[in-house]
Structures are given as structure tokens and as C-alpha cells.
Amino acid sequence: SACTASEGAVAPPSPAPILAGAGTAGIATAGVGTAGAPGIGDPDFPRDGNGGYDVEHYGLTLAYDPATRQLTGNAAIRATAVQDLTSFDLDLSGLTVSRVTVGGTPAGFSRQGDELVISPAAPISKGGAFDVVVDYGGVPQPIRGYSGLGTYGFTATADGAFVACEPNGAKTWFPSNDHPADKATYDFRLTVPGGLTAIANGELDGAPVTTGGRTTFVWRERHPMASYLATMTVGRFDVRTGRSAGGLPVYAAVDPAFRDSLDDLYTRSAEITDYWSTVFGPYPFSSTGGVIDDFAAGYALENQTKPLYGGFRPQQSIIAHELAHQWFGDSVSITRWKDLWLNEGFATYAEWLWSEHRGGESADAFFRHYYANATDPMWDYPPGAARPADLFNASVYVRGAMALHALRLDIGDARFFALLRAWTGEHRFGNATTAQFVELAERTSGRKLGPLFDAWLTRPGRPSVASGPPQPAGA
Numbered sequence: 001s002a003c004t005a006s007e008g009a010v011a012p013p014s015p016a017p018i019l020a021g022a023g024t025a026g027i028a029t030a031g032v033g034t035a036g037a038p039g040i041g042d043p044d045f046p047r048d049g050n051g052g053y054d055v056e057h058y059g060l061t062l063a064y065d066p067a068t069r070q071l072t073g074n075a076a077i078r079a080t081a082v083q084d085l086t087s088f089d090l091d092l093s094g095l096t097v098s099r100v101t102v103g104g105t106p107a108g109f110s111r112q113g114d115e116l117v118i119s120p121a122a123p124i125s126k127g128g129a130f131d132v133v134v135d136y137g138g139v140p141q142p143i144r145g146y147s148g149l150g151t152y153g154f155t156a157t158a159d160g161a162f163v164a165c166e167p168n169g170a171k172t173w174f175p176s177n178d179h180p181a182d183k184a185t186y187d188f189r190l191t192v193p194g195g196l197t198a199i200a201n202g203e204l205d206g207a208p209v210t211t212g213g214r215t216t217f218v219w220r221e222r223h224p225m226a227s228y229l230a231t232m233t234v235g236r237f238d239v240r241t242g243r244s245a246g247g248l249p250v251y252a253a254v255d256p257a258f259r260d261s262l263d264d265l266y267t268r269s270a271e272i273t274d275y276w277s278t279v280f281g282p283y284p285f286s287s288t289g290g291v292i293d294d295f296a297a298g299y300a301l302e303n304q305t306k307p308l309y310g311g312f313r314p315q316q317s318i319i320a321h322e323l324a325h326q327w328f329g330d331s332v333s334i335t336r337w338k339d340l341w342l343n344e345g346f347a348t349y350a351e352w353l354w355s356e357h358r359g360g361e362s363a364d365a366f367f368r369h370y371y372a373n374a375t376d377p378m379w380d381y382p383p384g385a386a387r388p389a390d391l392f393n394a395s396v397y398v399r400g401a402m403a404l405h406a407l408r409l410d411i412g413d414a415r416f417f418a419l420l421r422a423w424t425g426e427h428r429f430g431n432a433t434t435a436q437f438v439e440l441a442e443r444t445s446g447r448k449l450g451p452l453f454d455a456w457l458t459r460p461g462r463p464s465v466a467s468g469p470p471q472p473a474g475a
């Protein structure tokens with residue numbers, strides 16, 4: 001849609017690209033700054049995220065009316081320039097922007113596809129912190145794509161909205177640096193018609209306040225979060241709150257259609273979070289929980305502190321999966337989407353661990369079951385490089401989990417579980433890559449693991465028995 005520069009001057013044209021990234025700290029002189037890149041540098045998703053700055057915090061003040069499907073928003077974003085910036089992008093899909101300020105001064109802006117290009121009145125110097133405020137609104141539209149797994153992003157429901165954004169649907173409801181490589185803290189001030197509940201990440205800051213028939217919920221996520229994990233799920237909900245046996249605050253919410261699942265969701269989420277804390281290391285966040293909405297998404301998403309289940313009663317294995325993601329994916333986040341097995345392989349392995357913990361099938365039995373099928377399509381899809389058109393392929397989940405089990409058999413239980421805790425400890429609240437995992441596995445085990453990871457993650461074909469299922473000790 002069209003753009004207007006408001007009263008502020010539009011920055012001068014960018015200089016030659018040879019200066020890109022070469023800015024020095026200090027006062028930027030007009031004309032020597034550079035435009036921030038329209039992508040953060042993920043080769044498989046070249047327009048996702050943006051370059052030239054890092055976001056520290058999003059303050060989102062949003063009102064949503066399910067009757068009109070109208071979202072009205074004010075996004076206050078605090079960022080730091082990592083280069084001199086004459087202009088920079090945010091990601092935003094649809095919606096209408098009415099005003100942008102940078103440092104309190106009106107800025108020019110234009111829309112180019114899903115890029116909101118912002119030209120501050122004065123260039124921003126490398127290293128400088130700056131505040132961007134975007135006023136916007138409209139009827140959010142979800143996105144469809146990625147292995148036919150349905151729509152994602154802000155999705156209207158009969159009584160509100162179902163908001164699950166992996167991989168790049170945050171831009172359907174707020175202007176963002178929409179890529180997991182730029183994590184930030186979040187405040188949400190959500191106003192909805194009275195009688196509805198608005199659920200975001202983190203914890204409620206005080207009781208909701210109702211005035212003039214509308215209720216405002218203030219949520220704060222004080223730990224860094226990837227944009228795809230942000231949510232503002234809205235609707236009629238039955239809510240149960242309390243503390244886990246381990247003392248962690250728990251928030252469980254279910255659409256009235258799933259009222260009979262509220263206690264199970266609450267109890268299991270508390271129990272499993274406490275259990276994972278003994279296996280994966282301390283729980284990274286300040287509360288746990290879960291939300292069941294009646295929108296039949298057909299999947300769940302590990303929204304930080306508030307996994308979201310789309311229209312089904314989650315079995316224990318799914319709850320175990322989504323809560324394992326709080327360590328693997330949410331606290332330790334991927335840097336590039338091709339490393340998605342670091343999320344999904346680990347969360348799938350956690351399902352097997354939970355089964356074993358509960359006296360069901362062991363992780364080893366799951367591994368052998370899958371290994372036995374020599375014609376499974378996952379043998380043709382090495383999970384170490386998730387494909388952009390098929391990110392959520394079963395191989396990323398199952399063969400990724402098998403890679404972990406093969407590693408465990410190779411290095412032994414003690415070193416394997418110490419490695420998981422070292423991984424969640426060293427990269428807590430950060431980003432990491434497969435190469436860093438391999439490096440840590442070799443460092444903590446004292447072994448050369450290149451061939452094992454190569455066979456399980458990189459090369460097509462079912463790994464041979466040598467790097468595949470060793471015999472259990474004593475067999």
C-alpha cells in the first residue's frame with residue numbers, strides 16, 4: 001500500500017554498497033550512512049528478518065475486536081544499530097501503517113511487499129540505541145505455506161484469534177525483525193471485549209482491568225524470545241492458575257469446548273515442566289502452562305511459556321514435546337532455519353524419553369522401530385538441512401531424534417545427559433547452530449563425532465549399522 005513521508009525529512013539516498021557494514025561508531029554524517037538489509041541473512045529465507053540493527057524490546061499495545069476482526073496497534077520497539085543507518089526495514093504483512101516515529105520524530109516510510117522501509121529524519125549512528133514507534137491497524141490475514149501444515153500467523157476464530165506464528169508469521173500482527181536470530185523481550189497490553197481473555201507470553205502484570213465494556217490484559221515476557229513464539233490468543237477461556245510441585249507458576253487455559261481437559265492440561269504441564277527441569281537443566285522462564293483453543297489448526301506450537309494446542313486434546317507425548325521446546329528452541333534458539341532439527345529432533349526425542357519415564361516404550365525401542373523401516377522416506381531427507389519448502393518434514397523430527405539416540409549410544413548415558421545440560425546452559429537465552437552442537441558434543445565426550453553426525457544429519461541414506469544402532473551393552 002502507499003506510503004507517505006510525514007513532516008520529517010526523508011533521509012538522503014544510500015551511498016554505494018561498498019560502505020555496507022563499514023560504518024564507524026560516532027555521529028553519522030548525512031550521506032555516509034547505509035540502508036539496513038531487507039533480510040537478516042538466512043539464505044533459505046532471504047527476506048525474513050532485517051539487517052543493520054538488533055531489537056532489544058517490543059512494547060505492543062493492541063486492541064482486537066472479534067466482531068469486526070479489526071486489530072489496532074501501537075508497536076514501540078527499542079533497538080540498537082549495528083551499522084550506520086539511513087534507513088532500515090521491519091517485517092509487516094498486510095495491515096495499514098498510519099505513522100512511524102524514530103526517537104520521537106516522525107519518519108518516512110514505505111511498503112515493499114512484506115517490508116516496511118523506515119527512513120528516519122536523521123541517520124542513526126552505529127552503536128546507537130533508538131526507539132521506533134509504529135501506529136498501524138487493519139484486519140490481519142494469516143499466511144499459508146510450508147509443507148501443507150495449514151495456515152499460521154494471526155488467525156481469526158469465532159470468538160477471537162488463534163496466534164501461532166512459526167516460522168515467520170509474527171509479521172501478520174506486529175512490525176518486527178521476524179527471524180529467530182534476533183530475540184527480544186516483550187510487553188503486551190491487550191484490549192479485548194469484556195468476557196474474553198487475551199493470552200500472551202510470560203506473566204500477567206496485575207489483574208486485568210475492565211472499563212467501558214473492554215478488558216485490558218498486561219503480559220510481560222522478561223526473557224528473550226524469538227518473534228515466532230509471540231502470541232496474543234484471544235477468546236472465551238476457562239483458566240486455572242497455581243504452582244507446580246517444584247514451585248513454578250502455571251497458567252492453563254482452554255476454550256469452553258475443551259473444558260473437561262483443563263485440569264489434565266494444568267496438571268500434566270506442571271508435572272512435565274518439573275520433570276524436564278531435572279533432565280535438561282533449570283527451567284529457563286518464569287512460568288509454564290498451556291492453551292487449548294478450538295481452532296482446528298491440527299498442530300501445536302511451543303509459544304514461550306504458553307504452548308498452544310490447535311483444536312485437540314493433547315496427549316502427554318505432545319505436552320512433553322512442546323514443553324521440551326522451552327529448552328530446545330525457545331531458550332536455545334536456532335540461528336538459521338536449516339538447523340530446525342535442533343528444535344524438532346530434540347523435542348521428538350523428549351517424547352521418547354517421557355514414554356520411557358512413564359514406563360511405556362523406551363527411547364531405544366522407538367529408535368529400533370523407526371530404524372527397521374528401510375524404505376521410510378526420511379532416509380532420503382538428511383535432517384541436518386531442513387528444506388525451506390518442507391521445513392517440518394518428518395525427518396527433521398524423527399531422524400533428528402534418531403541422531404540424538406545414535407549419539408547417546410555412542411557416548412553413553414552419563415555424557416549424553418551432561419551434554420544436554422551443557423547445551424541448555426551455555427546457550428541459555430541465545431542462539432546456536434548445528435556446528436556448535438557438534439563441537440560441544442566432541443568437547444564434552446572427548447570423541448571425534450564427525451562421521452556419526454555426518455551419517456545421521458548430512459548424508460542421504462539410512463546410516464549403516466556401524467554408525468546406526470549398536471548392540472546394547474551385554475547383548
Ligand code: ARG
Pocket residue numbers: 146149150151152165166167299300301302322344392
Ligand atoms: N514447532 C511445532 C511443533 O513441532 C510445529 C509448528 C508447525 N508450523 C506450522 N506453520 N504449521 O510442535
Ligand code: ZN
Pocket residue numbers: 321325343344347
Ligand atoms: Zn516441535
